[in-house]
Amino acid sequence: MALIVAKFGGTSVASPERIQMVAKRLIAIKQAGDDVVAVVSAMGKTTDELVGLARAISKNPPKRELDRLLSTGEQVSMTLLAMAIEASGYRAMSFTGRQAGIQTDTDHSKAKITLIHADRIITAVKAGVIPVVAGFQGIDQNGDITTLGRGGSDTTAVAVAYGIGADVCEIYSDVDGVYTADPRVAPRARKLDQISYEDMLELSGAGAGVLQSRAVEFARKYNVVIHSRSAFSDAPGTLIKEADSSMEQAVISGIAHDTSEVKLTIRHVPDMPGIAARVFSALAGNSVNVDMIIQNISEDDFTDITFTCPEDDLERAEEVIQGSLERIGGRDYVVDTNIAKVSVVGTGMKSSPGVAAKAFQALAASDVNIQLISTSPIRLSVVISGDQVDLAVRSLHTAFDLDSDKVFEETMLSAEELEAKKNKGR
Amino acid sequence: MALIVAKFGGTSVASPERIQMVAKRLIAIKQAGDDVVAVVSAMGKTTDELVGLARAISKNPPKRELDRLLSTGEQVSMTLLAMAIEASGYRAMSFTGRQAGIQTDTDHSKAKITLIHADRIITAVKAGVIPVVAGFQGIDQNGDITTLGRGGSDTTAVAVAYGIGADVCEIYSDVDGVYTADPRVAPRARKLDQISYEDMLELSGAGAGVLQSRAVEFARKYNVVIHSRSAFSDAPGTLIKEADSSMEQAVISGIAHDTSEVKLTIRHVPDMPGIAARVFSALAGNSVNVDMIIQNISEDDFTDITFTCPEDDLERAEEVIQGSLERIGGRDYVVDTNIAKVSVVGTGMKSSPGVAAKAFQALAASDVNIQLISTSPIRLSVVISGDQVDLAVRSLHTAFDLDSDKVFEETMLSAEELEAKKNKGR
Numbered sequence: 096m097a098l099i100v101a102k103f104g105g106t107s108v109a110s111p112e113r114i115q116m117v118a119k120r121l122i123a124i125k126q127a128g129d130d131v132v133a134v135v136s137a138m139g140k141t142t143d144e145l146v147g148l149a150r151a152i153s154k155n156p157p158k159r160e161l162d163r164l165l166s167t168g169e170q171v172s173m174t175l176l177a178m179a180i181e182a183s184g185y186r187a188m189s190f191t192g193r194q195a196g197i198q199t200d201t202d203h204s205k206a207k208i209t210l211i212h213a214d215r216i217i218t219a220v221k222a223g224v225i226p227v228v229a230g231f232q233g234i235d236q237n238g239d240i241t242t243l244g245r246g247g248s249d250t251t252a253v254a255v256a257y258g259i260g261a262d263v264c265e266i267y268s269d270v271d272g273v274y275t276a277d278p279r280v281a282p283r284a285r286k287l288d289q290i291s292y293e294d295m296l297e298l299s300g301a302g303a304g305v306l307q308s309r310a311v312e313f314a315r316k317y318n319v320v321i322h323s324r325s326a327f328s329d330a331p332g333t334l335i336k337e338a339d340s341s342m343e344q345a346v347i348s349g350i351a352h353d354t355s356e357v358k359l360t361i362r363h364v365p366d367m368p369g370i371a372a373r374v375f376s377a378l379a380g381n382s383v384n385v386d387m388i389i390q391n392i393s394e395d396d397f398t399d400i401t402f403t404c405p406e407d408d409l410e411r412a413e414e415v416i417q418g419s420l421e422r423i424g425g426r427d428y429v430v431d432t433n434i435a436k437v438s439v440v441g442t443g444m445k446s447s448p449g450v451a452a453k454a455f456q457a458l459a460a461s462d463v464n465i466q467l468i469s470t471s472p473i474r475l476s477v478v479i480s481g482d483q484v485d486l487a488v489r490s491l492h493t494a495f496d497l498d499s500d501k502v503f504e505e506t507m508l509s510a511e512e513l514e515a516k517k518n519k520g521r
Numbered sequence: 522m523a524l525i526v527a528k529f530g531g532t533s534v535a536s537p538e539r540i541q542m543v544a545k546r547l548i549a550i551k552q553a554g555d556d557v558v559a560v561v562s563a564m565g566k567t568t569d570e571l572v573g574l575a576r577a578i579s580k581n582p583p584k585r586e587l588d589r590l591l592s593t594g595e596q597v598s599m600t601l602l603a604m605a606i607e608a609s610g611y612r613a614m615s616f617t618g619r620q621a622g623i624q625t626d627t628d629h630s631k632a633k634i635t636l637i638h639a640d641r642i643i644t645a646v647k648a649g650v651i652p653v654v655a656g657f658q659g660i661d662q663n664g665d666i667t668t669l670g671r672g673g674s675d676t677t678a679v680a681v682a683y684g685i686g687a688d689v690c691e692i693y694s695d696v697d698g699v700y701t702a703d704p705r706v707a708p709r710a711r712k713l714d715q716i717s718y719e720d721m722l723e724l725s726g727a728g729a730g731v732l733q734s735r736a737v738e739f740a741r742k743y744n745v746v747i748h749s750r751s752a753f754s755d756a757p758g759t760l761i762k763e764a765d766s767s768m769e770q771a772v773i774s775g776i777a778h779d780t781s782e783v784k785l786t787i788r789h790v791p792d793m794p795g796i797a798a799r800v801f802s803a804l805a806g807n808s809v810n811v812d813m814i815i816q817n818i819s820e821d822d823f824t825d826i827t828f829t830c831p832e833d834d835l836e837r838a839e840e841v842i843q844g845s846l847e848r849i850g851g852r853d854y855v856v857d858t859n860i861a862k863v864s865v866v867g868t869g870m871k872s873s874p875g876v877a878a879k880a881f882q883a884l885a886a887s888d889v890n891i892q893l894i895s896t897s898p899i900r901l902s903v904v905i906s907g908d909q910v911d912l913a914v915r916s917l918h919t920a921f922d923l924d925s926d927k928v929f930e931e932t933m934l935s936a937e938e939l940e941a942k943k944n945k946g947r
Contacts, residue, residue, distance in 0.1 A: 111577035145597070151537035152601055153608035158522070160607070160615055162598040167593035174590035175578055181586070182579035189586055194664075238620075 097262040098220070099124055101251035102134040102230065104268050107326040109139035111179075117326070118179035120267075121225055125185060130220050132259060134252040136250045137177055141397070141462025142235045158203030160244045162232075166192070169229035169248070186224045188214060190239065197254060199241045200231035202501040206233060206241035208250065208313075213258035220259070246307025253310045263334075264314065264321050265438025270305050271325035272332030273298070278503035280485050281492045285499040288291065288331075289337035293442050294348040297445035297474040301438035312333060338442055345405050346443035346450065347495040353436045353489050354481055354500045356386060357409050359400040359417060363426035366393040371400060377415045382406040387436075387469045387478060398476055400425075401467065403478060404433065434466065435484035438476040439491055453473055457494035460484040463487045524551055524646070528560040528678035529654065531696050534754040535565035535597045537605075543752070544605035546693075547651055551611060556646050558685060559653045560678040561602055563594025584629030588658075588668045592618070595655035596673070597621050603626040603653045612650045616642060618658035618666065623680060625659035625667045632659060632667035632871040634676065634739075639684035646685070654681055660774060668687050672733025679736045683743040689760075690740065690747050697751035698758030698760035699724070701775040704929035706911050707918045714757075714772065715756060717764035718772040718867050723900040728779025764868055772869035772876065773921040776914050779862045780840050780907055784892070786827040787842060789852035791818040797826060803841050809834040812862075812896045813904060825852075827893065829904060832858065860892065861910035864902040865917055883920035885901050890912045 101121060110115050116132070124131040145164050147478025148154045156164075167478045171190040180187035196212030219226045235241050249266055256264035273295065276284040290298075292315035299308040313334065314321050324332030364370055371390060378385055383404050391399045404412055409430070417429050435500055449500055454475055456467060462485060467478035479487055492498060526548060534540050550557040550845060570588050574581045582590075599615040607611035619784035622638030645652045656674025661667050668677055675692055675799060682690035699721065702710040703839070716724075725734040731749055740747050740761065750758030790796055795818060803813055811831050817825045828837050835856065837915075842854050870876045880901055889912060893904035905913055 111574060114578060148537060148597070148601060149604060152540060153604040155608075157602040157613075159609050160600040160603045163615060164597060164604075167596050170593050170596075171574070171590060174586040175574060177586045178575060178579040178582040178590075182581075187583075187586075189589060287788050 097129045098259065099129050099131045100134060100252050100256040100259070100261045100264045100311050101131055102248060102264065102266045103136065103176075103212045103326060104248065105136040105139050107173075107267055108135055108137075108176065111175065112174070114138075114175050117176060117199045117267075118183055120326075121180060122185050124223065131225055132216055132220060132249060132255060132261070133225060134255055134267050134373035135169060135172045135174060135232045136230050136248040137165075138175075140279045141168040141171070158411050160309055160445050161238050161242050162203045162206075165242050166229070166232040166240045168179075173229045175226075180227070181223050182299050186222075187227055188219050188224050189227045189229070190219075191249070193234040195226075195228045195255065195415045196258070197251065197291070198512050199243070201235040201237065201239075202243065203239075203241055206235065208233060208243070208254050211217055211254050213255060216255065217259050224484060228268040249307045249310035253321065255318075256319045257313075262320070264319050266306065266310075266321055266323050267326040268305065268323070269326060270323075270336050271322050271328060272328060272372035273303070273305055273335070273349070274486050274498075275421055275497040276492050277303070277352065278365035280352065280488045282348065282503045283492065283501075284503060285497060287332040287333045289336060291442055292335060293338065293473060295335045297370065297440040297471065298349055298351045299444060301351035301476060302355070303349070303437065303438060306335070327490050335400050345353050345441065346447045347439055347441035347497065349440055350488050350491045350495070351438045351440060352484050353438075354434075354484060355406055356403045356434065356436055356478075358401060358403050358431040358434045358478065359409075359412060359416065359428055360399050360400050360431075361420070361423075361428045362427045363397045364400055365424045366398040367419050373423055374400060374416070374419060375402075376420055378402075378404075378412060381411050381415050383412045383415065384456045387467050387476070403434070403436070404466070411506070433481040435481045436478050437484065437486070437487045437491065438474050439495065440474045442473050444475070446472050453494055454491055456482050457485055457490045461486050461490040463490065480510075523555045524685065524708055525555050525557045526560060526678050526682040526685070526687045526690045527754060528674060528690065528692045529562065529602075530589045531562040531565050531567070531598075532695050533693055533914055534561055534563075534602065537601065537619045540598070540601050541605045542566075543693075544609055545750075547606060548609055548759075553576050553650065553712050557651055558642055558646060558687070559602060559651060560656045560674060560681055561595060561598045561653060562656050562674040563591075563602075564598045567594040567597065584608055585665050588629045588632075591668050592655070592658040592666045594940070595657055598654045599653045603651075605654070606651050611649075614645050614650050616645075616656070617655050617904060619660040619680065620683070621654045623659035623677065624659050625669070626921060627661040627663065627665075627667065629665075629667055630722075631670035631692070632661065634669070634680050637680050637684035638679060641686050642681065643888065664772075672735045675733045675736035679739045679743075679745050679747065682745045683739075687719045688746070690745050692732065692736075692747055692749050693752040694731065694749070695752065696749075697712055697756060698749050698755060698792045699729070699731055699761070699775070701923040702914050702918050703729070703778065704930055706778065706914045707776065707782065708929045709915075709918065709924040709927075711923060715758045715762060716758040716774050717868055718761060718868055719764065719899060721761045722867040723897065724777045725843060727777035727866060727900065727902060728781070728862065729775070730875060732761070769869065773865055773867035773923065774869075775866055776921070776923070777866060778910050778914050779864075780860075780910060781832055782829045782860065782862055783903075784827060784829050784840060784857040784860045784904065785835075785842065785854055786825055786855045787846070787849075787851045788825050788859075789823050791850045792822050792824040799849055800826060800842070800845060801828075803845055804830075804838060807837050807841050809838045809841065813893050813902070815893050829862070829893070831859070843847050859907040859916055860904050861907045861913070861914045862904050863910065863917065864900055866900045868899050870899050870901070879920055880917060883916045884913055887912050887916040889916065919946045
């Protein structure tokens with residue numbers, strides 16, 4: 096008999112009908128003889144709608160109030176799910192973050208979990224009840240509700256799994272696991288049976304959207320096994336866990352890509368110490384998340400500074416550069432929004448030299464020009480033209496022997512699933 | 522410097538724009554040098570929508586979960602109002618029922634307030650903050666959220682006013698006070714400057730919708746002065762308070778009418794002891810709220826039993842009668858949905874004989890036939906044909922010298938206010 100945490104995202108609880116499907120799933124786990132604790136996100140686009148209401152009233156709403164407002168979204172879905180379970184003849188009980196004993200720091204809208212005190216959940220499970228916990232929220236030392244930010248519900252699920260000593264934290268979503276690449280881009284992508292925390296973190300950081308990095312980090316820290324699987328099928332998904340010997344055979348776990356970044360180049364900047372520091376501390380101070388940085392070789396004591404950042408941060412980044420261009424002596428700057436980052440990820444890289452060489456050869460063979468390169472011990476990322484992203488992913492996928500015999504067809508997804516993919520919430 | 526509780530209903534907070542209007546109103550009170558605590562209902566039809574979601578999932582949702590679900594409505598409006606106040610440069614802080622210290626019994630969906638422990642609100646007021654309290658909800662001894670049922674937000678406001686020792690509990694709505702009759706029916710109706718708790722209770726019970734009886738009862742018990750006034754104008758409304766000498770001059774406070782009831786007659790029932798008891802205990806057992814009862818004079822040892830009940834209870838009432846008709850020996854039953862109850866209310870009745878005679882004369886002069894009569898020490902109610910309700914109200918209004926010189930015009934209400942009147946929530 097296992098103890099399972101099952102987390103369902105906003106798409107899975109977007110309507111009363113879907114909530115009833117989730118209830119059926121939870122009851123099936125119960126009927127199989129296991130105990131289960133559910134964690135839910137807010138229904139569909141509820142959170143966005145609540146944010147919209149707040150913004151209609153205030154440009155800069157007080158964060159205590161905003162967190163309280165947003166936390167109602169999960170309180171609606173959790174009560175409805177509890178009702179659906181009870182309507183099927185099983186016992187259920189909903190728990191807010193506070194009731195679930197999820198304590199956080201006071202950093203409203205991006206609070207970090209500091210402690211989980213899950214006695215009430217454990218008591219409920221022992222009494223035969225299916226507890227339904229509101230994701231995304233906790234309570235701080237002042238007794239105020241906090242929210243955990245994007246990906247918060249996955250993190251709640253992992254924290255609850257740790258707090259109650261669950262055997263596994265199942266994260267249900269509209270994808271059926273972790274693939275060696277995005278199957279819509281690389282139709283020969285394979286679903287992985289398992290992947291190490293490290294590789295998963297690199298893949299998430301490099302653009303694979305299946306799991307939030309933060310939840311994976313939490314799981315790694317407390318050694319919680321995550322099972323990423325489909326909300327629409329019973330097929331097993333991918334286990335994310337500590338690397339074991341069987342995992343080490345694969346050099347490369349997967350190819351990730353990310354088209355949400357933009358590239359900025361500040362041109363003709365004096366090549367003097369402190370210039371880059373000035374630019375990047377100004378960017379950091381304005382909450383621009385700089386990803387990759389490259390500085391060209393100096394010519395006549397002038398250089399170009401290039402960096403990438405999320406498209407969402409572009410406006411702020413341009414303001415910063417515009418404001419500091421004169422001060423740093425730069426000539427002008429250019430923006431390129433048509434870029435993509437493609438990453439090769441694998442713990443096996445550490446003990447297997449030649450990965451970079453193989454990747455560059457594969458890209459060259461496909462006439463893909465590399466604009467920027469960055470590496471970590473288990474990841475190699477290149478920035479290329481946005482038009483070539485599919486080609487690059489496929490070339491690398493083939494070059495690293497990841498191709499499956501079976502070809503993934505986009506038509507395997509229903510229209511609803513495709514829509515759901517697009518609307519995927521937190 | 523006064524301490525004021527200001528309660529705003531669902532219509533007043535139905536959109537971000539209206540919430541900003543409410544914020545302005547609260548700030549105006551602050552600027553006038555008074556302290557204010559706001560109490561809010563859920564936005565517009567939120568509560569009905571949440572009930573709809575629950576019903577889509579379960580015919581009989583667990584009440585603990587339903588209360589938790591419904592309580593989110595006020596948590597949304599309270600945070601938005603707090604944001605709107607803060608956006609205008611004043612300090613505000615929202616309080617759930619729990620945070621406001623509103624303790625209730627465990628009777629989910631119609632909980633009664635057992636205690637109010639308003640220290641946090643008082644502290645906030647002293648710190649210059651405008652507290653915004655969620656109406657309609659409290660917390661029971663198990664730490665679970667309860668809701669107070671219909672009219673709950675008015676009751677919350679009165680309870681908070683009592684708990685913090687406020688000078689007055691202002692209840693803002695889409696009507697500008699208590700009238701001697703519904704101005705849409707009796708255009709010469711006058712707005713009352715003040716009315717006693719007793720008369721207000723009888724008027725509310727007899728169909729005047731301006732205030733919930735329950736809140737008035739609470740106010741009477743703890744001697745909280747209520748000020749019923751318009752959310753759309755600054756004009757003073759009506760004070761509801763302990764009767765004082767100036768009130769005693771008017772014999773009649775007002776004429777109320779109610780068209781939401783139906784009349785049922787069980788015909789040809791044996792005139793034996795215990796028959797009526799059997800019928801009405803069966804009706805009570807099936808939650809049919811019987812209002813007036815009349816039993817005709819016996820003919821040949823058979824009689825007719827007539828009663829009225831809310832139209833919403835008609836289906837249940839018919840089931841009960843159908844099921845017991847044979848057992849009690851009745852022949853059949855008839856339903857009349859085209860009825861109206863018209864009531865003459867006034868504490869002064871007690872010391873002024875002849876009210877009934879005058880009322881009957883006035884109705885007779887207008888050719889209004891009386892079907893049923895019931896009385897209390899300060900109220901006389903008659904059931905008449907639904908077609909004659911306007912005529913009856915106007916005749917009585919004139920007969921008891923309540924007519925104003927000014928004629929109320931329906932056009933004084935904007936289309937929005939008329940719509941709002943129709944949709945008036947809890």
